[in-house]
Amino acid sequence: MTETELSPVELELSRNRLEGIAEEVGNVLVSTAYSPNIKERRDCSAALFDTDGLCVAQAAHIPVHLGAMPASVAAAARLEPEEGDVVMLNDPFEGGTHLPDITLVSPVFTSDDHVGYVATRAHHADVGGTSPGSMPADSRSIHDEGLRLPPVRPVRGGDMDESVLEVFLANVRGTDERRADLRAQISANDRGVERLRSYAEERGTGSFGALIEYAERRTRDEIGALPDGRYEATEWVDGEVRVSAAVEIDGGEMVVDFSGTSEQDDGNLNAPRAVAESAVAFVVRCVTSDDVPPNAGSLAPVDVRIPSGCLLDPEPPAAVAGGNVETSQRVVDAVAEALRGATDVPAQGQGTMNSVTVGNDTFSYYETVGGGAGASAERDGTDGVHVGMTNTLNTPVEALEREYPLRVEEYALRDGSGGDGAHEGGDGIVRAFVVLEDASVSFLTDRRETSPQGAEGGGDGATGVNIVGDEEVGARSVVEVEEGTRVEVRTPGGGGYGASDDDNGDG
Numbered sequence: 001m002t003e004t005e006l007s008p009v010e011l012e013l014s015r016n017r018l019e020g021i022a023e024e025v026g027n028v029l030v031s032t033a034y035s036p037n038i039k040e041r042r043d044c045s046a047a048l049f050d051t052d053g054l055c056v057a058q059a060a061h062i063p064v065h066l067g068a069m070p071a072s073v074a075a076a077a078r079l080e081p082e083e084g085d086v087v088m089l090n091d092p093f094e095g096g097t098h099l100p101d102i103t104l105v106s107p108v109f110t111s112d113d114h115v116g117y118v119a120t121r122a123h124h125a126d127v128g129g130t131s132p133g134s135m136p137a138d139s140r141s142i143h144d145e146g147l148r149l150p151p152v153r154p155v156r157g158g159d160m161d162e163s164v165l166e167v168f169l170a171n172v173r174g175t176d177e178r179r180a181d182l183r184a185q186i187s188a189n190d191r192g193v194e195r196l197r198s199y200a201e202e203r204g205t206g207s208f209g210a211l212i213e214y215a216e217r218r219t220r221d222e223i224g225a226l227p228d229g230r231y232e233a234t235e236w237v238d239g240e241v242r243v244s245a246a247v248e249i250d251g252g253e254m255v256v257d258f259s260g261t262s263e264q265d266d267g268n269l270n271a272p273r274a275v276a277e278s279a280v281a282f283v284v285r286c287v288t289s290d291d292v293p294p295n296a297g298s299l300a301p302v303d304v305r306i307p308s309g310c311l312l313d314p315e316p317p318a319a320v321a322g323g324n325v326e327t328s329q330r331v332v333d334a335v336a337e338a339l340r341g342a343t344d345v346p347a348q349g350q351g352t353m354n355s356v357t358v359g360n361d362t363f364s365y366y367e368t369v370g371g372g373a374g375a376s377a378e379r380d381g382t383d384g385v386h387v388g389m390t391n392t393l394n395t396p397v398e399a400l401e402r403e404y405p406l407r408v409e410e411y412a413l414r415d416g417s418g419g420d421g422a423h424e425g426g427d428g429i430v431r432a433f434v435v436l437e438d439a440s441v442s443f444l445t446d447r448r449e450t451s452p453q454g455a456e457g458g459g460d461g462a463t464g465v466n467i468v469g470d471e472e473v474g475a476r477s478v479v480e481v482e483e484g485t486r487v488e489v490r491t492p493g494g495g496g497y498g499a500s501d502d503d504n505g506d507g
Contacts, residue, residue, distance in 0.1 A: 006210045014207035015293050018057035021195040022046045026059045029120055029188035034180035037125045037366055040399045041392045044122035046188065048196055049073050050208045051114055054296035057211070064097055064328055064389040065121040067278025070296070071095025073119050076105035076151050083109045084158035086186055088168075089151045090127065092142065092272040093316050098324035099127050099146040100134050100366075102182070106189040108196045115200040116208070118192030122185050125364045126173040132359025133366045137442045137476040139268045139319040147171040155186060174364055215297030220252030222288035223301055226342045233337035234260070235330040238449040238475055241269050241311055243327065245334040249342060256280050256335060257305040258312055267476075268444075270314035271323030271331065273306055279331035279389060280304050286336070287343055322476060325353040325368070326446040328389045340455070347374035347425060347455035347495030349387030352464065354491050355444040358406065358435060365404045367395055372418045372426030372461050372494035374452065381426030381494035383413050405436035414462070414490055419451075421458030421496025428462065428491035435487060441468060441479045447492040448475040458496030465490040 006014070025046035033039040045061035053073045058066050072095035076087035087105045090096045096103065103121045107114060127134045129146035139145050147168065154164040165182070169175045226249050234244045244260030264270055271279075281299045285292075292298055306313045311327065314320070329351045336345050350371030358365045368390050373381040386392055397408045410432040418425030435441070443466045451460035465472060467488040468479045481487070 006207060011210060011214060014203070015057065015211055017199065018048055019059065021192060021199065022048055022057050022059040024195060025118060025120060025188050025192040026061055028191045029122060029184055032184040032187055034184065035125045035177050036395050036399050036403050038122050038181055040395050041367070043392045044120065045069070046120045046192065048192070049117040049119060050205065051116055053077055053117070054212060056116065056208045056295055058294055062391050063282040064275060064278050064324065065101065067281040068095055068097050068272070068274035069103065069119055069121060071274040072103040073105050073117055077117070079151050079153065081105070081107045081153065082157065083107065084155070085153055086155035086189055087151050088149060088154045090149045092320045094150060095274045097272065097275055098321050099129070099148060100124050102127070102149070102185070104185050104189050106193050108193050108200070110197055110201050115205050116196060118189050118196055120185050120188050122181065123366070124178060124181055125366055126178065126359070128171040128173070131357070131440050131442055131478060132173055132364040133357030133442065135321050135355055135357045135366065135442055135444055137322070137444050137478050139321055140266060141319050142317045145319060145321050173361060211293055212295055212297040215293040215295050216300040218292040219284070219288055219298045220301045222292065223249060223254050224252035229342065231338040231341040233334050235334040235337065236450060237269055237327055237330050238446050241265055241327070243311065243330045243334045245338050247335060247338040253301050253303070254284070255303045255305065258310065259305070259307055261307070262311045264309055264314040264318055265311055268319035268322040269311065269327050270318040270320050271312050271327040272320055273313040275324055275328050276306055276312040276331050277304050279328050280335055282389060283332055283335040283339065287339055287345065322444050325355050325444055329353065329446065332388045344377055346376040347381070347419065347458050347497045348452040348461070349373045349381065349494045350428060350447060350461065350492040351388060351452050352446040352492060353390050354464065354489055356489055357442040358439050358487065360437060360439045363404050365400070365406060368392055369429055369431050369489050369491050370394065371428040371464070371491035372452070374455070374494040375421055375423035375425050375458060375497035377497060380423045381418055383427040384429045385426065407434045407436060409434055409486065414493065417462035417493030419454045419459035419461045419493060419496030420500050421454055422498030422500055423458070423496060425452070425454065425458070425461045425494030425496045428464065428493045430488065430490050432486060432488035435481050435485050436483060438482050441481050441487055443473065443475065443477045445475045452492055452495045454495035455497050457499035461493035461495050464492040
């Protein structure tokens with residue numbers, strides 16, 4: 001069934017029902033998970049796929065998860081899973097993002113046929129490695145970062161394979177929490193299988209292709225409305241590695257070429273190819289109409305070219321923890337800055353996930369801390385939000401202090417950290433807590449040296465700061481702390497847009 005064979009009403013009903021199924025899957029995962037990272041921060045995502053592994057519908061979850069998920073579904077499909085099976089993987093070189101993000105893929109069958117897949121991805125608070133939380137800022141190999149899982153089947157024919165579960169739990173900290181979160185994720189997949197099977201039995205799967213075709217046509221129209229040409233920009237991860245993007249627009253097609261990007265990093269700033277493609281998909285979604293369905297069709301007109309072995313397509317056993325959370329943000333900024341030559345885009349937001357991990361052998365706390373969004377031609381930037389490739393909530397103070405040996409001392413907006421301008425950049429956040437047990441603290445952050453840039457004469461946002469005790473520490477640091485140590489994160493503000501009245505001499 002093609003797009004033209006569905007009426008506009010049928011197309012919209014199909015879209016909303018399928019996206020509703022994906023949202024329900026995510027809600028089941030959040031409501032049944034044990035760890036605050038999933039049940040409070042909602043660091044998880046869900047999507048539906050056809051039998052070819054093309055995304056049909058997704059929930060409004062985490063951009064870096066969703067854009068990379070098709071590659072994981074393709075990897076899982078190679079096992080040819082049967083009804084009742086669940087495939088688990090986290091390998092960054094098989095469509096994963098970083099090791100804590102575990103993907104579960106479940107095939108969906110009606111009585112007659114295989115009709116598609118349900119996939120969820122959730123950030124599990126620990127998957128082993130050299131430091132609690134499996135996000136070591138000093139990792140130099142994927143082996144430092146935890147247990148790497150190729151596609152395996154923890155569930156066969158509806159029955160848990162306890163041997164797979166035992167291997168997983170033997171390599172992680174906090175086994176009770178990991179077991180509970182994994183079972184919650186399996187339950188979420190089960191709900192998705194049930195709902196997608198019912199949809200297919202009632203309506204068939206013709207709407208899958210129709211929705212993908214519609215998204216592709218709409219995206220081509222949107223790209224075609226941009227001026228043809230070649231647009232370039234380069235961004236740096238705090239002066240260490242370079243992300244260069246050249247965007248070519250020709251009619252309804254776009255090429256995004258990352259030639260000129262730094263070679264594979266000796267540290268952990270490497271971003272798996274699927275992560276870089278996620279970042280491109282996010283920017284394309286931002287510069288096209290928000291009523292285009294976010295499925296495989298919305299990226300079909302875009303050709304992403306990444307040199308093999310560079311920062312954005314590293315060879316194993318490259319470390320990737322920082323690439324997933326920080327380099328991905330620079331990819332967004334580079335592509336968006338390039339497109340500034342073709343369309344109006346906001347000033348840069350904080351451009352970092354501000355990942356903070358604290359833990360020891362008994363607990364593991366992980367948080368991405370929001371900051372300032374960039375201002376636009378129409379309005380000021382938003383204060384204290386996640387920008388770019390993350391879309392999580394925070395961990396509420398009450399939940400944080402209940403679940404972990406931490407005491408929050410300050411949680412406030414960082415007044416004045418947004419850039420000046422006709423429209424001001426959003427302010428960052430100050431988040432400070434006292435560690436109540438000896439622990440390891442790991443920072444994976446950026447924008448500590450280079451500011452989020454203002455646009456059209458607007459001022460830059462403030463850089464971020466990490467403080468342990470009375471000492472400022474680097475953007476990517478691991479610090480062993482004693483009980484009673486204060487840890488503080490001051491996140492960057494967003495850039496301002498347009499010259500302020502004072503700059504124009506009107507104030």
